[in-house]
Amino acid sequence: MFAEYTASELTSIFAMQGFAGLILFSVFVLMALGLAIIFGQMGVINMAHGEFMILGAYITYLTSNVFSEYAQPLFGGYFFVAMLLAFIATFALGALVEWAMIRHLYKRPLDTLLATWGLSLILQQLYRTVFGPREVGVTLPDWLMGSYPLSDMIEIPINGIFVMCITLVISVGVYLWMYRSRWGGQVRAVVQNREMAGAVGINTEKVDRITFALGCGIAGVAGSAFTMVGSTGPTSGQLYIVDTFLVVVFGGASSLLGTIASAFTISQAQSTMEFFLSGSMAKVLTLLVVVGILMLRPQGLFALKIRH
Amino acid sequence: MSYGLRSFLPKNDMINILLLAVLIMVIFPLSMDIFRLNLVGKYLSYAFVALGLALCWGYGGILSLGQGVFFGLGGYCMAMFLKLEASSPENTAIQSTPGIPDFMDWNQLTALPWFWEPFHSLGFTMIAIIAVPVIFAFIVSVAMFKRRVGGVYFAIITQAIAAILTILIIGQQGYTGGVNGITDLRTLNGWDIRTDEAKYVLYFLCCTLLIGSVLLAQFVRKSKLGRLLVAMRDKEDRVRFSGYDVSNFKIFIFCLAAALSALGGAMFTLQVGFMSPSFVGIVPSIEMVIFCAVGGRLSLLGAVYGTLLVNWTKTVFSESFPELWLFGLGALFIGVVLAFPNGLAGVYSTYIEPRLSKWFKDLRSMRPPMASSTADTRS
Amino acid sequence: MTATTMGKDFVLSVEGLTVSFDGFKAVNDLSFYVDENEIRVIIGPNGAGKTTVLDLICGRTRATDGSIKFRGKELTKMKEHQIVHAGVGRKFQTPSIYEDLTVFENLEISFPRGRNVFGALMFKRDQEVIDKVHEIAELIFLKDDLNKQAALLSHGQKQWLEIGMLLIQDPELLMLDEPVAGMSVAERKQTAELLNKITKNRSVIVIEHDMQFVADIANRVTVLHQGKVLSEGSMDKVQNDPKVKEVYLGH
Numbered sequence: 018m019f020a021e022y023t024a025s026e027l028t029s030i031f032a033m034q035g036f037a038g039l040i041l042f043s044v045f046v047l048m049a050l051g052l053a054i055i056f057g058q059m060g061v062i063n064m065a066h067g068e069f070m071i072l073g074a075y076i077t078y079l080t081s082n083v084f085s086e087y088a089q090p091l092f093g094g095y096f097f098v099a100m101l102l103a104f105i106a107t108f109a110l111g112a113l114v115e116w117a118m119i120r121h122l123y124k125r126p127l128d129t130l131l132a133t134w135g136l137s138l139i140l141q142q143l144y145r146t147v148f149g150p151r152e153v154g155v156t157l158p159d160w161l162m163g164s165y166p167l168s169d170m171i172e173i174p175i176n177g178i179f180v181m182c183i184t185l186v187i188s189v190g191v192y193l194w195m196y197r198s199r200w201g202g203q204v205r206a207v208v209q210n211r212e213m214a215g216a217v218g219i220n221t222e223k224v225d226r227i228t229f230a231l232g233c234g235i236a237g238v239a240g241s242a243f244t245m246v247g248s249t250g251p252t253s254g255q256l257y258i259v260d261t262f263l264v265v266v267f268g269g270a271s272s273l274l275g276t277i278a279s280a281f282t283i284s285q286a287q288s289t290m291e292f293f294l295s296g297s298m299a300k301v302l303t304l305l306v307v308v309g310i311l312m313l314r315p316q317g318l319f320a321l322k323i324r325h
Numbered sequence: 326m327s328y329g330l331r332s333f334l335p336k337n338d339m340i341n342i343l344l345l346a347v348l349i350m351v352i353f354p355l356s357m358d359i360f361r362l363n364l365v366g367k368y369l370s371y372a373f374v375a376l377g378l379a380l381c382w383g384y385g386g387i388l389s390l391g392q393g394v395f396f397g398l399g400g401y402c403m404a405m406f407l408k409l410e411a412s413s414p415e416n417t418a419i420q421s422t423p424g425i426p427d428f429m430d431w432n433q434l435t436a437l438p439w440f441w442e443p444f445h446s447l448g449f450t451m452i453a454i455i456a457v458p459v460i461f462a463f464i465v466s467v468a469m470f471k472r473r474v475g476g477v478y479f480a481i482i483t484q485a486i487a488a489i490l491t492i493l494i495i496g497q498q499g500y501t502g503g504v505n506g507i508t509d510l511r512t513l514n515g516w517d518i519r520t521d522e523a524k525y526v527l528y529f530l531c532c533t534l535l536i537g538s539v540l541l542a543q544f545v546r547k548s549k550l551g552r553l554l555v556a557m558r559d560k561e562d563r564v565r566f567s568g569y570d571v572s573n574f575k576i577f578i579f580c581l582a583a584a585l586s587a588l589g590g591a592m593f594t595l596q597v598g599f600m601s602p603s604f605v606g607i608v609p610s611i612e613m614v615i616f617c618a619v620g621g622r623l624s625l626l627g628a629v630y631g632t633l634l635v636n637w638t639k640t641v642f643s644e645s646f647p648e649l650w651l652f653g654l655g656a657l658f659i660g661v662v663l664a665f666p667n668g669l670a671g672v673y674s675t676y677i678e679p680r681l682s683k684w685f686k687d688l689r690s691m692r693p694p695m696a697s698s699t700a701d702t703r704s
Numbered sequence: 705m706t707a708t709t710m711g712k713d714f715v716l717s718v719e720g721l722t723v724s725f726d727g728f729k730a731v732n733d734l735s736f737y738v739d740e741n742e743i744r745v746i747i748g749p750n751g752a753g754k755t756t757v758l759d760l761i762c763g764r765t766r767a768t769d770g771s772i773k774f775r776g777k778e779l780t781k782m783k784e785h786q787i788v789h790a791g792v793g794r795k796f797q798t799p800s801i802y803e804d805l806t807v808f809e810n811l812e813i814s815f816p817r818g819r820n821v822f823g824a825l826m827f828k829r830d831q832e833v834i835d836k837v838h839e840i841a842e843l844i845f846l847k848d849d850l851n852k853q854a855a856l857l858s859h860g861q862k863q864w865l866e867i868g869m870l871l872i873q874d875p876e877l878l879m880l881d882e883p884v885a886g887m888s889v890a891e892r893k894q895t896a897e898l899l900n901k902i903t904k905n906r907s908v909i910v911i912e913h914d915m916q917f918v919a920d921i922a923n924r925v926t927v928l929h930q931g932k933v934l935s936e937g938s939m940d941k942v943q944n945d946p947k948v949k950e951v952y953l954g955h
Contacts, residue, residue: 127388128662135658142651259488297496312468549827556802563800567814568788577821
């Protein structure tokens, strides 16, 4: 299999594939972070998570169009505005959905799954009606174009580096929020014992709403970042939803570190195999291995042994 | 024996099953042309899946988002047999390798893959239609249920399996026909399945099998196993500590649901004339759940009516306002979960049935002699 | 003490039992023995590991170390349903019954026949089953509620129903986790009567907080503290043990 390549060629193949894997990793992490909060902390399955992400992507697309139309000189910075708008929009929609739908279903997790699937269908069709069935892409500002040569055979695209930086910032932010802030402490308190948390004066309804909305908001930012490396269509969200759920489950649903580690493992495995096998077979193999491991170790990679 | 029969099929249930049989086997064929009837036959083949889901999800509390996998496996087994029969060396003389299915030839295959060989035999195919999906379901469910994985985890894993199988089928087009699936099916042991006459025969076969499956499901539901499923859904540990190996019951009901789905898949292939990955993946699998949910997840007949209703609505919508259908389907998912968790069956038993029985009572009190005479003949 | 321990056949012998959850030893090197026809009550402050001990015996939690022998059979290696088949029945702390089924069906499911898949499919509600269900229902004060949906029972009735579900299995060792919790005074009295009736010809382990109730029923009392036996013996002996007083009243 490796015979026809020289050692240096192999190194650069692995480096390039590794880098492609890192971009996939970033997308997985961004999507999975929101899910890990919603599923891991609240136990809610949000099948419309991908559509929240795509909403962020479409908002970024609209913002880039508005900037290139009316504020050309500021075009280089549109992305940061877009990311903020994406967060606000998806956060608001998330809060609305929690209020209208999710809060009635906390005791019926399987029904939540079906209801949010319905929501995802509605959002998909809405995107199709508003933005058309074809995929759209954003124009990258100049400073994000081109690539950075690492050696004469290895080049690293700048937009990829940028997406990775965003991922890093958001991950650290989520970590600090969950484990270092007072608010994160309240969320974890509600997860562990709802009645008790309520009894000590935590507004559990508000905590639920904001946690769900925040997970959605992170998905929106993820969508925004996603436009830097891929194009957006009405069903793009659905493409990633199964993978992302596997990432979260594989990482051991309630552990953020586990989520990141599993996103890394899955994305690296997939992109490395993609070079040697066809894309679809690489994906089949990766998913099969993940499902196989989950069957042997259902609690995921990182899970505490708990008393039930 | 009479006690056994009555406990398995109370009078009400028997009347309801008879009504369904009359509807699909008399009223539909008399009121529709063969094109529409064939369409109903296609819907009814989904009803097998919904029936399995009613047992597995409604009663057992096990939500599988991968029923399309079993529907597809059953359908593909049937399609492989029909395809081989359609690919006789005479029919495929213009290919560079005659005697193999056309899509294999297009993908530069020069010999039939080994796993296609046994599908030359109709007997093997009939067994494989049920056995292949059931063995697969068995492996998956043993791995999951013996380790006490359930609930949303099980749903996600089954969904992942549906995704994997779809990608695999599409990716390996030389072996599977790829995204187009296995098409251009013609004869079953020399009998042309594309004629109107054949479609009538297949429709009635489908109805008969469906009523048979309903009776089988009714038997399971009314047995102690049916009550155990309800008990497990509520207090799994209590069942376990009453001396039952809970996982075995889950494995059984999941495999039974898989077998029903596979039967539906095979009937689909026969009536529609092809099988493709678009009936296997995540989207069709979860749509099949909504068929069952609309009918009422705890009602076997509800599953059949729900399937008919949702599919009929889908056809009407997609013919006139295709862009509205997804809105409608999405709203259906949300509405049925939030407002009508017991579906049509729930609506019927809370709103319609009380009125009907009141109406019957009024009718009886108006004409007492006739009412009493019918009561006599019944008892 | 050791001489008698070795000479006699105990119904249940727990030896060196240890279980740790991520380093926390909920039960630590615990040993105790239950005699034929004995009613043993386990008491102890919250978090002493009482419920965990029952979980370990019935197989719900796996021991890290040690052994649990029931009539010579090692339970730590057996699956939950096998332990039940061996003759151990367990009632949970909160009433654990099937709310969607009727009282009759609740009891019928617990009837020890047709416990595998095929057996459950072919199970027939014959006269033997009906008689047995009626007999038990009479015992647990529910004979007039057989066709009632279990969800509609009062809290105390649910507790009785679960006890009935165990009785119909006729276990040789019955384990009850707080059987009178949440019951009215009248219900407590009835339950004490019920326990005195049903404990003939079998051994019983009860976890209970209500000391009056404990004094009414116990042959011997084991006091657990931090996963270990703090004291053991008659109710009088335990109540006057300075170590017990310190744990309950100390600080």
